[in-house]
Amino acid sequence: MDARVAPRANIRRDTASQRPHVPWAESIAAGLSRLAAVPREDEARALLDARLEWLRGALLASPYYVRRLQQVGLHPGDLQSLQDLRHFPTLERTGLALHWGEVSALPSEDEGCVVVRSSGSTGEPVRVVRDRRDCLHMWAVLRFWLERAEVALPPRPRVVLLDALPGGLEYSVRLPILQDGALHRVSVLRGDARERLRRVSPTVVFSDPEGLRWWAEQDGLPVPGLVLSSAQHLSEALRERLARVLPVPVLNYYATTETGPLAWECFRSTGHFHVLAPDVWLEPDQDEVVVTRLRPSVLPLLRYRPADAGTVRRDACACGFQGWTLEGFGGRGACGFTTPTGRSVDAWALAWVFKHHALRAFRLTQLAPTHFELELVDATEPGPLRERLTGALRNLGWSDAPRLDVRAVSGDSLVTGTKPLPFRTRIPREGNHT
Amino acid sequence: MDFDIKHIRKQLADTPLVSPYPHDLSVAIICDTFRLANLRPPSRQDWTVLEQRDRGAGLWKEQVMMLAHLLTATELRATTAATLRPNMDATTLLQRFFTEVEPLTAEMIRSNVFRLEEFLRKWVHAVEGRVKDEAPQQSAARLKQLDYRTALQEMQRADEARKQEVERRKQELQEAALRATEARGWRE
Numbered sequence: 001m002d003a004r005v006a007p008r009a010n011i012r013r014d015t016a017s018q019r020p021h022v023p024w025a026e027s028i029a030a031g032l033s034r035l036a037a038v039p040r041e042d043e044a045r046a047l048l049d050a051r052l053e054w055l056r057g058a059l060l061a062s063p064y065y066v067r068r069l070q071q072v073g074l075h076p077g078d079l080q081s082l083q084d085l086r087h088f089p090t091l092e093r094t095g096l097a098l099h100w101g102e103v104s105a106l107p108s109e110d111e112g113c114v115v116v117r118s119s120g121s122t123g124e125p126v127r128v129v130r131d132r133r134d135c136l137h138m139w140a141v142l143r144f145w146l147e148r149a150e151v152a153l154p155p156r157p158r159v160v161l162l163d164a165l166p167g168g169l170e171y172s173v174r175l176p177i178l179q180d181g182a183l184h185r186v187s188v189l190r191g192d193a194r195e196r197l198r199r200v201s202p203t204v205v206f207s208d209p210e211g212l213r214w215w216a217e218q219d220g221l222p223v224p225g226l227v228l229s230s231a232q233h234l235s236e237a238l239r240e241r242l243a244r245v246l247p248v249p250v251l252n253y254y255a256t257t258e259t260g261p262l263a264w265e266c267f268r269s270t271g272h273f274h275v276l277a278p279d280v281w282l283e284p285d286q287d288e289v290v291v292t293r294l295r296p297s298v299l300p301l302l303r304y305r306p307a308d309a310g311t312v313r314r315d316a317c318a319c320g321f322q323g324w325t326l327e328g329f330g331g332r333g334a335c336g337f338t339t340p341t342g343r344s345v346d347a348w349a350l351a352w353v354f355k356h357h358a359l360r361a362f363r364l365t366q367l368a369p370t371h372f373e374l375e376l377v378d379a380t381e382p383g384p385l386r387e388r389l390t391g392a393l394r395n396l397g398w399s400d401a402p403r404l405d406v407r408a409v410s411g412d413s414l415v416t417g418t419k420p421l422p423f424r425t426r427i428p429r430e431g432n433h434t
Numbered sequence: 435m436d437f438d439i440k441h442i443r444k445q446l447a448d449t450p451l452v453s454p455y456p457h458d459l460s461v462a463i464i465c466d467t468f469r470l471a472n473l474r475p476p477s478r479q480d481w482t483v484l485e486q487r488d489r490g491a492g493l494w495k496e497q498v499m500m501l502a503h504l505l506t507a508t509e510l511r512a513t514t515a516a517t518l519r520p521n522m523d524a525t526t527l528l529q530r531f532f533t534e535v536e537p538l539t540a541e542m543i544r545s546n547v548f549r550l551e552e553f554l555r556k557w558v559h560a561v562e563g564r565v566k567d568e569a570p571q572q573s574a575a576r577l578k579q580l581d582y583r584t585a586l587q588e589m590q591r592a593d594e595a596r597k598q599e600v601e602r603r604k605q606e607l608q609e610a611a612l613r614a615t616e617a618r619g620w621r622e
Contacts, residue, residue, distance in 0.1 A: 060592045073542035073549050075585035087547055106596055109603070 011171050012135070017112065018177040021136055025177055028140035028279065028295070033147060035278050039322050041314050048278050049081045051294040058300035061105035065302065082281060085292060090303040096258060097126045104129035104299045113298055118257035128258050131298040137260045139177045141276060142204065142228075145264060148321075149249040151225035153203060157181040160202040160224075164188050164210035165349055168395065188214040189395050197221050209234050210346045212250070216241045224248060230255060233346070239270075254329060256306045259291050263326050268319045273326040275312060282326060284312045289326070335423040337366045339397035347423035353385070353392050354422070363409075364389075366425040370402040375409045382406045435516040436566040437558045439551065442508045449507040451544055457495055460502035464528075467511050471518035476525040484528055496540035497532060500553065510557070517563040531560035537583050552580040 038044040056076040059065040069075055072089055079088065096103060100115075107113040111131045118126045146153060157179055163169065168187040175181040184200050186193055188211055201222040207215070208230050215221065216238070227242075227250045234252050242250055252265035254273050262280055263273035275282045279295040289308040293301040308329065315325035336344035347364070354362055361377040374389065376382060390401045455463075465475035476484065488494035505511040534556045542549040555577050558565055565573045578584075 060589065061596070063593065063596065066589050066593060070586070070589065073539070073546045073582070075582060075589065077579050077581075077585055078548040080579060084548075106599055 011173065012114075013173060014112075015174040015176055017132065018136060018139075018175070021133060022177060024133060025136065025140035025143060028137070029143035029147065031278055032141065032144040032276060036148075036274070036321050036323050039316065044277070044323065045082055048281060048294060051278055052079055052081070054296050055079065055292070055294065055300060055302070058105060058296070059302065062103055062300050064099045064102035065300065067102075085281075085283065085303060088303055090290060090305050091301065092305050093126055093258075093307055096128075096304065100127045100129065103301075107131060107298050111298065116257060126258055129299050133295075134260060134297050134299070136177050137279070137295070138255070139175070141261045141279070142178065144276075145228070145251055145253075146204070146226060148264075148319075149226050149251065149267070151203070151249070153179050153181075153225075155179060157203040158200045159183045159204045159206065160197065160200055161185040162188065162197075162205055162207035162211040162215065164208060164214060165352065167352075167392075194218055194221065204228070206230075208346070208349075209238055210349050212242055213238055216245050226251060228253060254308075254326070256308075258306060259293065259301060259304065262289070262291060263329075266317055266319050266321065266325075269317065271327065271329070272315070272317065273310075273329055274315075274317065274321045275324040275326060277323055282312045282324060284314065284324060287311060289329075335421075335425060337396075337423075337425055338369055338427045340369045340400075341397065342369075343397060345396050347425070349396060350389070350392055350423070353389050363422050363424065365423075366427060369427070370398065370400070371405075372402055373405045373407060375407050377409060435513050436564045437513050437517075437554070438509070438566040439554055439558075440566075442504070442510055442554060443547075443550065445508040446504065446550070451500075451503050451507075454540075455499050455502050457498065460495075460499045463502040463505055463511075464498065467505055467514055468518065468524045470511070470515035472520065473518055473522060473524050476528060480525040484525070484532065487529065488532070493536070493539055494532060497535055497538060497543075497553075500540050500543045501531075501557065504554065504557075510554070513563070514557070514561055517561050519562070522561075527560050531557060534560065534583070537586055542582075548580055549582060552577070552582060555580065 035044060035047060038047065056079055059069065059076040059079070065076075068089060074088060078084060091103070104113075107129070113129055113131050114135065116128050116130055118128065159175060159178065159181060161183065163185055165187075168189040170185050170187050170190065172182060172184045175183045181203075184196065184202070186196050186200070190196075198221065203225045205215075205224045205227045207227065212227065212229055212234075215227075223246065225248060227246060227248055229250060229252045234250075239250070249267055251267070253261055254263045254265075255261040259280060261276055262282065263275045266272040266274055277294070279293070281292045281294055283290040283292075283303070287309065289306055289310050289312075291301060291304045291306065293299070293304075310326045310329040312324050312326050314323070316322050317325065335347040337347045338344055347366075350364065363375045365373045365375070367373055372393075374382075374386075376385075386404060386406060390404060393402055461481055468475040485494060505514070535553055538549055538553055543553045544550075555565065555573065558573075559577060564570065568576075
């Protein structure tokens with residue numbers, strides 16, 4: 001394995017600072033459960049409207065929003081109900097990338113804020129200011145998902161982040177926020193991955209389709225209580241395979257670095273993503289996802305557009321969920337690259353290699369099993385990128401470095417529509433963009 | 435007779451402003467509204483005084499034009515005429531109204547639902563009318579929510595407070611750095 005392709009990681013080890021936030025995490029989970037059980041839309045909307053008071057204050061504390069609202073003759077006080085949102089301006093990813101430091105409010109001095117950078121897998125990388133609660137929010141939402149999946153946590157539960165990314169990064173940290181548990185990041189690229197999983201015996205496994213495919217091929221692994229996959233394309237074939245070897249719920253969720261978790265795919269109805277209200281509001285009856293954050297955070301997000309397709313509708317689902325559901329979700333254009341042995345790997349596992357390139361500024365096309373073409377808008381000095389990409393491909397299954405042609409192109413020639421499609425293959429396969 | 439804000443907004447949506455009214459025409463429309471209520475409209479000299487009081491970056495003529503448009507395109511004129519009381523002074527009423535709507539541009543009133551509502555409600559308030567299906571307290575609360583003039587002041591105050599806080603933190607960091615340097619002492 002070539003670990004040189006891994007980016008430098010800053011692992012936060014001040015885990016004791018999670019403990020004061022346990023009551024908050026419990027209240028988040030309780031809030032999600034409560035709203036998912038409200039059958040009447042007007043009642044649910046009234047509960048969400050009550051959250052706008054925080055947002056009004058947060059907008060006033062954000063230099064970007066104060067300026068933006070003044071430009072169009074609005075002020076935070078105009079936002080009295082969710083119905084008013086449609087009169088407010090949206091925020092694009094490019095806008096957030098440009099004004100990231102001004103969108104957030106001034107953090108309080110003891111907040112312990114961090115700036116994270118999105119992987120750039122759905123557009124240009126965006127820097128995002130996160131406060132402590134933003135960093136812990138996924139763990140609060142996990143409590144809600146465990147409840148929906150009817151999984152009881154043992155004392156000191158172990159959580160595994162099963163990683164199929166080419167970098168092979170691994171670590172272990174305490175997890176006081178989840179019943180004094182522990183989090184282990186395990187790379188499937190390491191020789192002892194199976195051993196570590198057996199030793200850890202996790203209750204919860206976070207992964208992606210590539211990691212789950214690896215899991216499905218292994219024998220004798222412990223059976224967790226819940227498996228989660230971030231909403232990359234989870235093919236029907238993989239779902240069936242997982243159902244055969246892993247008799248546990250697999251929860252497919254939709255999250256972005258900028259917003260945190262937004263929705264989760266119904267256990268009973270594929271393609272229906274239940275919205276995580278009241279933490280976020282996804283505007284109904286639009287053709288694309290438009291997010292407003294209703295949970296207090298250092299970063300107010302008002303009508304943020306993460307550039308994902310989908311339509312939200314009010315839904316009373318057969319699973320018992322009452323609320324808003326995202327349908328026709330089209331995040332990333334699915335693309336599988338074929339290894340020399342004929343195995344298909346998710347091309348998006350390479351996205352982070354291009355972290356410093358806008359998606360509209362490159363395109364990687366597989367022309368043959370051992371032949372790729374990389375089109376770059378700015379092709380000056382592509383040497384380090386070429387080396388990193390070759391290393392990443394080696395870790396994904398190309399044991400002999402494939403042929404990689406780098407070609408300089410104009411930006412216009414890569415634009416294929418509103419959604420960037422930076423990965424393509426010329427090898428026909430179901431679900432691929434060719 | 436109460437002002438039906440929803441209906442007026444609907445009427446306005448059906449009759450968009452195609453081209454700006456000349457100022458003299460706008461003044462004539464407003465004066466006619468007072469005449470309909472048997473009130474003496476402001477004199478030419480009163481209008482000059484009203485214009486001179488304008489402190490809103492030259493927005494007064496835009497506001498006069500938008501008021502004239504609302505009066506002609508909707509039932510606002512009829513309801514206003516029915517609401518005005520004989521002892522009211524038109525010039526004082528207009529002075530109060532234009533002070534209240536000072537920061538609103540014609541573009542805001544034309545294209546922004548909140549500023550249009552604010553403009554209408556402030557007119558209702560100026561003529562001492564009532565909004566249909568609302569208690570006076572509700573109308574006052576809604577007007578307070580919408581008030582752009584107060585909101586601008588609030589946004590300015592928040593901006594200044596933030597800048598001061600940034601400055602304070604910067605100062606503290608500099609002082610801490612200085613203390614650290616002094617504690618290290620002089621070394622070659």
